[in-house]
Amino acid sequence: MYDYPIAIRKLIRELSKLPSLGERSATRLAYHLVYRDKGLGLSLADHLTEAMAKTRLCKSCNALTESELCSICQDSSRNRKLLCIVEKPIDIFSIERLGIFKGLYHVLHGLWSPMKGVDPSDLKFTELNKRILELQPEEIIIATGSTLEGDATALFIASEIGHLSTKITRLAQGMPKGGELEYADEITLQRALEGRSVL
């Protein structure tokens, strides 16, 4: 019986292990690389090897970096009394893009999720506690998303560090820009109402 050559079968098996890639998509990708674009296949292999070898977590904030400290932790002009906690490295971009936050970050690399079997011990909490002791920040901004897990993680952090005199804040929740009441879900609207501000 005909089957793909063993080298492709192995490649398909490895590709299928990637999150959100099923066997069908993996087969399609492998075929594309092997038949249409061997150059891309080879350069992808090189870049994978390079990225795996060179990349590590910032010793201080856990962002991805090629040096011991990431560019933000190395930047002496940042305000070390302001600490922003995010779920993953890409969230740092979203905030940096605004150009209005000048403090430091701490990356948790995940959110507390009993449903997905992720415990606080799987996240960078020990490092967070150490960091807080070391920096003695005046404000800690919890910038997790406004999902169930983002909420749970924020509450967990707040309860863990609530005894400190540090101000603990969280991103505002409410109507997104351009959102019409008609289309807002109940929780969003409820939070917008609860968090209403004086004009």
Add this chain to the structure above:
Amino acid sequence: MYDYPIAIRKLIRELSKLPSLGERSATRLAYHLVYRDKGLGLSLADHLTEAMAKTRLCKSCNALTESELCSICQDSSRNRKLLCIVEKPIDIFSIERLGIFKGLYHVLHGLWSPMKGVDPSDLKFTELNKRILELQPEEIIIATGSTLEGDATALFIASEIGHLSTKITRLAQGMPKGGELEYADEITLQRALEGRSVL
């Protein structure tokens, strides 16, 4: 401004070149590999390199293989007078799985598609003509899909080789097993009606 380390940015750029992978999915994949599963990243690199190096097209039918000829072309028990034309290597599995076809295959590696800028000259037609001359098959089964492009390609092949005395057939088109008339689209129903068989 913070950005991912350069090795990851390059990896994301390469991953985004894969068909059906946008920059967001590429970023997510790169992060997964770099932070969660460096082992998979490294083994993927190895398997990519190996597959790119070892895999080639069967000299005879253009299926993917690691030897000069694929296992089917090497199999002397196959009926060399029966030739089945398919779009891509994976289509061979679908037919082989049935265990009822004992002839040889010819892989076009694509379909004629003016919309996507694919001309017959981009497909393995020259090789097909050579193969037909060499094998002198009694029957050529055109097993392209029943899409617009599958239809166009089948008609093109039929017109190109129509002068031969070879019997040219195509996969039947009609109602799929379990299909209800109520849900069948018009073209499927029309083809099922035109191709009706005597009970």
